[in-house]
Amino acid sequence: MFDCGVHPAHSGMSCLPYFDHINPQEVDLLLVTHFHLDHSGAVPLGYFVSRTEFKGKVFMTHPTRPICKMLWQDYARVSKIAAEDQIFSSEDIGKTVEQIELLDYHEERQFRGIKFSCFRAGHVLGAAMFMINIGGIRVLYTGDYSREEDRHLPQAEIPNVRIHVLIVESTYGVMNHEPREQREQRFTNSVHQIVRQGGKCLLPVFALGRAQEILLILEDYWERNSDLHEIPIFYNSPMATKCLRIFETYTNMCSLSVQEQANRCNNPWILKYIQNMPDRSS
Template identity: 50%
Template sequence: MNSPHQPPRHNRTFFPHTPLQFHLPNPSNIGVDDQLYTEDELMRSYQRIEAVDYHQEVDVGGIKFTSYNAGHVLGAAMFLIEIAGVKVLYTGDYSREEDRHLMAAEKPEGVQIDVLITESTYGLQSQEPRLVKEARFTSLIHNIVSRGGRCLMPVFALGRAQELLLILDEYWEAHPELDSIPIYYASSLAKKCMAVYQTYINMMNARIRKQFAISNPFVFKHISNLKNVEQFEDSGPCVMMASPGMLQSGLSRELFERWAPDMRNGLVVTGYCVEGTLARHALNEPSEIPSLDGRKIPLRCSVDYISFSAHVDYTDNAAFIDEVKAPHVVLVHGEANAMGRLKSALQSKYSEREENIKIYTPKNCETLKLHFRGEKMAKVRTSRGEDLFVFRFVFIVCWYDNLTIGSLAAKYPTENQPLSGILVAKDFQLNIMGPEDLNELSGGLSTTVVTQRQSVAFHAGIGLLRWHLEMMFGKVEETITGPPGAETKEGEAKEGEVKKEEKKEKEKEAAGEAIVLRLGGCAQIDDRFGSLFKSFLRIPSLTGIRHSRHQATHAQAQRAPPRVGRQRHERHDCRLRFGCRHGH
């Protein structure tokens, strides 16, 4: 049983080491019918979270994964996952453009990726260069406040908000005429996130780290956090950054409904908007917008869109796919039409290059099956647990008996030299080792001996059986053994050796004497004897022997081949046991 203070061994959750990702959304802000989890479940999930660093490889039951910087927000990660030798790179949301505070997403080096799962948020759209975009953004904000208007920027609490705050604080510092115009940052969650940004400077790009040597760039001079909306004096021009970013509800929706009728005001959408949201609807510049209470509000303010989204556009996404060179590319996180156009563009490009790269666009909850060649590698282990050399094989593994890898591990094998050992598969890894190393190197495995026997009723004389055995195997020896089930010494049994066991009283009454064929671990001889025995029992002339008597003694049967015919003397009702021993 797991301790209540320790995370359970199942349902483990891994996060990049920055605690920013631990600020999970509060379900109390969501309707009861739409909640996927309760606040209590959210709090109990924290004990299952395990923090990992970038480039740290984690092995969970043979499944290995490594996180890499994704450049989307502080702490965002893409994951390289290896399962049974197949390497899958899942990008999640990522950005290949270095902005004012985040590094660009990195590509795992020295790794051949088999499957790339990448986002397709922007489809075939390409964004303008960052410097051009920043200049247009600051100019637009300046124009709105200069005409006496209020500028509303709906943003998400995490990610782009911090980027825009850096841009605005720097622009206000360079333009003293704007000192009297306040910039508000209205989001309780964003305030919590800001504390993390002020702490984890080391995870940001070189520009921020260099600036931090002078002063913390996230301690703003011209930006105030709006603690209480009721205390907000809505008089005169200002810049307001409020969440949520798509105007679904909350403060950003409330302010947009209040400011939309005034043509001096302006709405600046800075991120991606999903179809069906009010922000997406406003970009079409309708004459009026719906309010939360069902009223129609005239839309007279200016509406502009400048994308500071931290998602890759077509140019960066296509370049990253080219760099990874994965034979299978799975497109996710995008609208169906945009994903379809991106898939067609990529297929056309790779068709012209005659590159065999397959593109997939699975729907939500749709299972995608990919098949890979079953090529495996197995390491040969010495008795000291050292890796000596590696076998690569496909589908077929050769097995040889009576040799141990410990004795062969002293030197590298020569070409075509047969090697013997036990192939151990554990956590998608293969190792070849000697039986004596199993307990130490494989986690407690041990060897044993399995003896298999088969009993068949035989109603003819022992001499007839001996004669047929000598014809097939040569010399046959008859010895006396202990009762059935008694252990014999290793190597006691020989090919073709016939042994007579002492019978228990019940067995004597039921079947008479028993003949046991010891085959010394050779199943092929066992099969040959079984076939021989069944074949001569089917001979018609032998049928009469099963119900007759004969005079020949065992000693007489050994001097000449037995006569086949009806005999009138003592009947031997014998039971044969033939089997083999296997070492495992």
């Protein structure tokens, strides 16, 4: 099984995959490409005989597991549904995290005659494309991927082997996006114009991935524009703050520019012009 997510527009049992259309007992491996809930949100359910008969193993990359744990806990906490409709509890999450096995990019494993390995997918920290080899037939499942290098992540790899079957994510497969440099310039020009006129920018951003990208863009732009140095930037996301610690741990999986800054003994995630929102409760 590749990925095991929940439907983001539904809640309770209606958000789950159609487990009744498969026999979970026949699934040997569950390979999770990344931490987004539409790819990982139903994983805690799959371990318990009372709910499914899955007896296989679950694999994901090293950064994916701790971020999954945070997202699952947050999902269980904010789901405003009756207790009987909760798809998993905090206890389920704890047991699940203990049983997840980890692997590195390009590391080959074997289980019940299935050879599998993973490649960098871009998209978010730790995202992986999985290649499985069964009887000499190689299948590549991309999950969500990006061939564009971001500020904080490298682009997806192209495996240097022949693929017999390709299962590819194609959400934006029919869209053309303007180059990243143009998007960044349009964004920073808008921010600069607003703050120069005495205004305030409020930026609602996904806490994982997008937030880190925006932080690096703003940090770099502030550094290059001295007239902005006295204008503070605050971000208000406890989850994003926690995830910065994970990004620090796995800087070697980030973009080359982030790695180069780390090699110069500068922590790229200690930001000079950006700080947490002040605590006004005291």
